[in-house]
Amino acid sequence: MAEVPIRIGLEIHCQLTNLRTKLFCGCPADYRGSPPNTHICPICMGLPGSLPSPNKKAIEDGVAVAIALNSEISKRMTFFRKNYFYPDLPKNFQISQYDGGGGVPLARGGYLHIEGGKRIRIRRIQIEEDPAKLAYEGTIDDSTATLVDNNRAGVALLEIVTEPDMEDPKEARAFLEKLRGILECLGVSNGELEGAMRCDANISLGGGTRVEIKNISSFKEVERALTFEITRQRQLLARDIEVRRETRHWDDVRRITVSLRAKEEEEDYRYFPEPDIVPIEISEDFIEGIRKRLPELPDQRRERYIRQFGLQEHNAELISSDNALSKLFEECVRMGGDPIEVSNWLVGDLISFTRELGMELTDPRVSPSKIVELVKLIRSGSISTKIAKEVLMESLRSDESPEDIVKRRGLLKISDEALLRDVVEEVFTENEKAVREALHDEDVVNFLIGQVMRKTKGKADPNLTYEIVKGSLERIKGGAPDS
Amino acid sequence: MLPRSAIETREELAGGASVEEYVLSLLERIRREDPKINSFITICDGPAIEAAKALDRKRREGGKLGPLFGLAVAVKDNICTKGVRTTCGSRMLEGFVPPYDATVIRRLKGADAIVIGKTNMDEFAMGSSTENSYFGPTRNPLDPERVAGGSSGGSAAAVASAFAPLALGSDTGGSVRCPASFCSIVGLKPTYGTVSRYGLISYANSLEQIGPMASNIGDCELLFDVIRGYDPRDNTSLPQKRVEIGEGGLRIGVPKEFFMEGVQEAVEKCVRDFLDKMGSLVEVEEISLPSLAYALPTYYIIAMSEASSNLARYDGIRYGLRGEDGSDWNETYCNNRGMGFGQEVKRRIILGTYALSAGYRNRYYIRAQKIRTLIREDFERAFKEFDLIAGPTMPVLPFRIGEKLDPVEVYMCDIETVPANLAGIPAISVPCGMSQGLPVGLQLMAPPFGEELLFRAGRIVEELA
Known part of the structure; x- marks a missing residue:
């Protein structure tokens, strides 16, 4: 029909x-x-x-x-x-x-x-x-x-x-x-x-x-x-x-x-x-x-978010139409959080996590300082995005600050090149077949990187890991003798 | 005992005469005489005696004495009195005790007046003879075989019987002026918005006002000055204004439409003769207000329409008469309303419902509103030339109880009084003579807020009558 x-x-x-x-x-x-x-x-x-x-x-x-x-x-x-x-x-x-x-x-x-x-x-x-x-x-x-x-x-x-x-x-x-x-x-x-x-x-x-x-x-x-x-x-x-x-x-x-x-x-x-x-x-x-006393309305707020902070239309719309979310967003920005990153976190994981936990956005455990801290930890390269999600969830649930969680659980990103090389070598030895395939299949490269992540419980610096894995594969391709 | 004016009585009481004794003597008189008249539905013995004692005490203690100090006031039973049942002359509200005082009652109490009783009336103020009361008809003190007029018949009869020097009535289409005329007393319908309607049980809100009733102009004015005034609880209440009275003589216009079909010859003669007599003191001229020919149907359509909605609340659930519960709420409402309301009330609810219904609204309700505007404009034009407009208050002499059975014939009695309600202007009835041994009232109308003009002209009428 x-x-x-x-x-x-x-x-x-x-x-x-x-x-x-x-x-x-x-x-x-x-x-x-x-x-x-x-x-x-x-x-x-x-x-x-x-x-x-x-x-x-x-x-x-x-x-x-x-x-x-x-x-x-x-x-x-x-x-x-x-x-x-x-x-x-x-x-x-x-x-x-x-x-x-x-x-x-x-x-x-x-x-x-x-x-x-x-x-x-x-x-x-x-x-x-x-x-x-x-x-x-x-x-x-x-x-x-x-x-x-x-x-x-x-x-x-x-x-x-x-x-x-x-x-x-x-x-x-x-x-x-x-x-x-x-x-x-x-x-x-x-x-x-x-x-x-x-x-x-x-x-x-x-x-x-x-x-x-x-x-x-x-x-x-x-x-x-x-x-x-x-x-x-x-x-x-x-x-x-x-x-x-x-x-x-x-x-x-x-x-x-x-x-x-x-x-x-x-x-x-x-x-x-x-x-x-x-x-x-x-x-x-x-x-x-009455008009003079009106607060900024959601549509005006959306326009301002786009103009002032360069937010994407979608994020601006979602945040501006929710008063609690707008308040949270503006607090974060005021505390020095990067507006775009903050907006991504709010619209993405924060909404779904709070929903999952049955929390209101106005709950005191949803504090702007947590979001700002989290964004800074990612920015400084201290934790990966994947770890950040875990930290956010735990921080919402326990009311412990993201930094404290990272410290207590030792979640700091591994950026030590020598250490990561050892892990990569270990993965390559355990996955010889995959290594051969990875020489001409990018998907398998990702599999190898995933293995490194698994061994480091997600703490490996993804960029560095990628570079090391790629470098190692290049060397194999170039026929460099194994040392 | 010769009834003294309220003003004189107040002087005596303020001067030291016992308020308690005064009230007891009135109560005694009511107990003795009222069974023949039936002007009261409820006599407030207890509260009245208590109030009297309190006032005696206040005077002894040197308190400031109010303008109505010690005076008894009979109050129509559609004005809410806290703790005293207020029935509206209906079986529906036979046991209804309001938890609050109407604004006018607060003002009376504030002026040191005493509510002596609640007076009989046509059920929900629907009638012109006080025969439509669940508590039986009120008889005319001047001739107990005849009606006292209505719907404020109990209030008029109470004043005429000297049960109280002052009374409050309500006037939707003539309900203060009609019984005032029939009982040979003075009754005023004030300018719409002058007296608060808060606590007046609505019949037709856009038309009605509470009005003072007394045996003479001076007393009427005394009571009016107490009850008038802006009230924030009544959204239709207006800031008070007074019309300046000019230096020159009064000019009175007499519309020929006031002597049309339905006016008894005896009444017409009495009123015309009186106006001739007045002609020696003031200027009297015949005029024409053509729209008055449509005033009666216009009034009844508007009043019944509003009534059909106002009376919807009486379903017997929260207060009022409750009969057998039906199988659902609709049936329960029907039982309660069927039992609680009298014939005339039912008739008006049905007619009003009809006039507002889809398909008839434009033909009746909307058209009536348009004619109402025309009537108001006719009066405005007339008041550019004349200070006052005059005519008979009632087209007929007081009739015998049970004499008028056809409802339309009774509606016709309101033909002279409804125009003032439609126009929202003040109107007063003052006794102007007798015909066949029965009283005739002269009606005077003034522009909005022209009550002082009415009192001034009323004094001339009193002197001449």
């Missing part, structure tokens, strides 16, 4: 986790780890007579994100009510924003570049309140009741909606990673927190019917859910079955999407302007004030 074009759009909800209070009341916004229903008040509980008061800082944070996503910020934005009955909504409506019916969201338009330079367009950004959290005793199936924890009710959410510009699940994930990096860099949202970033996706194949997928809990799951959905839709199309316009639910246990409701069953939300909140004017001065 021919490849059909895929179009993926995302709708991301991110909590403004760095706010002190909720969106419309003074309750603490940080609900994680608190006993249920302890961060509540008449306003977020929707008690009769209570009224919402918009949190100015939330609007500032929203404006900062809109600037970072190159969006056009509305001069006068409005809150709208989205009406539907559900146990997680204390008022049975959600105070949100609406792009239509006279409603004006925080911002419209904009874009974000993902790795490789592809531009993903933003449709709109809006602010809304998070619903409460539902919980069950045991599983949803055998729980006798639905429990409601209102601590989350009223926490400020930013909804970011993209155009369907992503063409495969990997791009969707790349977009999310990039977005998370930006939000963290701005200091408005910590995407690491459970439930702080949630995502719905819509997908269509070959310009056909659009299907929405809800309940995707992590970036990895986004990729999985979309991959599943592509397979499902392809199979339908292959059998000439029409893809239904519907909303599907991602079941992350069974790793399949299941139909939630068809288009005809979609709720009518009866949007109308929230009468308790007057339209909010956003002045040029207000926007400029």
Whole structure:
């Protein structure tokens, strides 16, 4: 079957986790780890007579994100009510924003570049309140009741909606990673927190019917859910079955999407302007004030890494889009590490080692001084790259400095020519056949060098070893008599 | 005992008369007389006596005495009072005890007033006769066979019965002015944004204001000055302004649309005669505000739309009436709401839901918003020429309890009062005479923040009536 074009759009909800209070009341916004229903008040509980008061800082944070996503910020934005009955909504409506019916969201338009330079367009950004959290005793199936924890009710959410510009699940994930990096860099949202970033996706194949997928809990799951959905839709199309316009639910246990409701069953939300909140004017001065305070954003950082340090595009992109990695990189450079070598170590082994060890990049054991020391040890010829990897892994695990490890384990590179000549001679004697082949086969030369490395436990200076092996082979070729 | 004005009573109490005795005498009067009237849903005996004792103590100790020192205020039961149940006249909230005070209650307490009780009202303020209350109708103290008006009927009846010299009502489409007119007292609907709505249980947020009610203009102004003011808890609250009163005489415009179909002859005659009498003191001229012809349907579409959303929260889960649990949450909600709400509330929720629904929104809700703008502009134009606009408060005389059964007929009663809510302007009802032995109220409207103008003109009406 021919490849059909895929179009993926995302709708991301991110909590403004760095706010002190909720969106419309003074309750603490940080609900994680608190006993249920302890961060509540008449306003977020929707008690009769209570009224919402918009949190100015939330609007500032929203404006900062809109600037970072190159969006056009509305001069006068409005809150709208989205009406539907559900146990997680204390008022049975959600105070949100609406792009239509006279409603004006925080911002419209904009874009974000993902790795490789592809531009993903933003449709709109809006602010809304998070619903409460539902919980069950045991599983949803055998729980006798639905429990409601209102601590989350009223926490400020930013909804970011993209155009369907992503063409495969990997791009969707790349977009999310990039977005998370930006939000963290701005200091408005910590995407690491459970439930702080949630995502719905819509997908269509070959310009056909659009299907929405809800309940995707992590970036990895986004990729999985979309991959599943592509397979499902392809199979339908292959059998000439029409893809239904519907909303599907991602079941992350069974790793399949299941139909939630068809288009005809979609709720009518009866949007109308929230009468308790007057339209909010956003002045040029207000926007400029926020723009001036913005930190350096990942894209700007990437450009600077290339310009200032001569980093490769790939390394610059990877490091700049991760705030922890950027911080580590800049610390290393500040401490005198060679930027290019440092960047290679960070992007290469450091990321995979920390992942292997289940460590965060912010772990104190991942200290810049270790990287700098390591790079210097290699540069000065004290250890080989191969040994360096071993040292790095051990240093991360044990928190011993690379230098100490090298000293304690005697890993200093053998650069003593006489010593190495003896080892080479030993290898040549043990591998006569290989020596004959090596005279006209470069691969076998490498085998001989490998043998030398093995005998020296990797400590032999690779360049010197190469020279000695080559020299010895030349002498054999030239018929020089064995001494 | 002849009821004294609030201002006089305050002087007596501040001068040394016992607040406790005053409150006890009111409570005694309420216990004796109110069973015939039914103006209160909850009488605050305990807290009121305690507050009175505290005020007596404060005076003895030489504390600074507030502007409402010792005065009893009857508060409509849709204004939240901490620790005192607040029912909205509904079975749904029969047992609801708010954990907080509305801003106006805090202001009353801060001015040394005493909340004497919570007054009867049409359920969720939906009605014009206080017959739609789960706690039974309020009777008109001037003729107990007749309605007290609504929806703040309990507050008006309490003042007219001298159970309290002052009362708070709320006015979404005339709910302060209608019962004020029917009970022959003074009632003000302030400029939208002047009195904080924080703690007022919403019926239609974009239209309503809490308003003062009293037996005379002076008392009404006294109470208004206490409750008005910017409140950061109400996002629609506005910084206070005052309209300058010019040196010249008042110019009053009387829209002919206020005497259209549905206005009883007796009412029209009484009001027109009175305006003629006023003509000797102020300039009175007939004008036309064409958009007023559409005010009533516009009002009901907006009010019901907002109500359908505001009342969604009453599902019986977190507070309020809880009946049998259904097999799922949806069924449970239906049980609770089906049981907790009365007929009129259900009707308005259904109509409002309809008006906001996809496919009807543009035809109803959006169109109503456009007409609302036209009405506001009509008033703005008129106020360029006139200081005030006048007309009858009610198109009809107080009717008999049970007389009006057709809902549309009751809605028609709001025809004179809803324009001020749609335009957000202040309006007052002042007694201007009697017809067939029943009271008639004159309604005066002013530009935004023109409350002082209303009080000034109201004093002229008081003198002439």
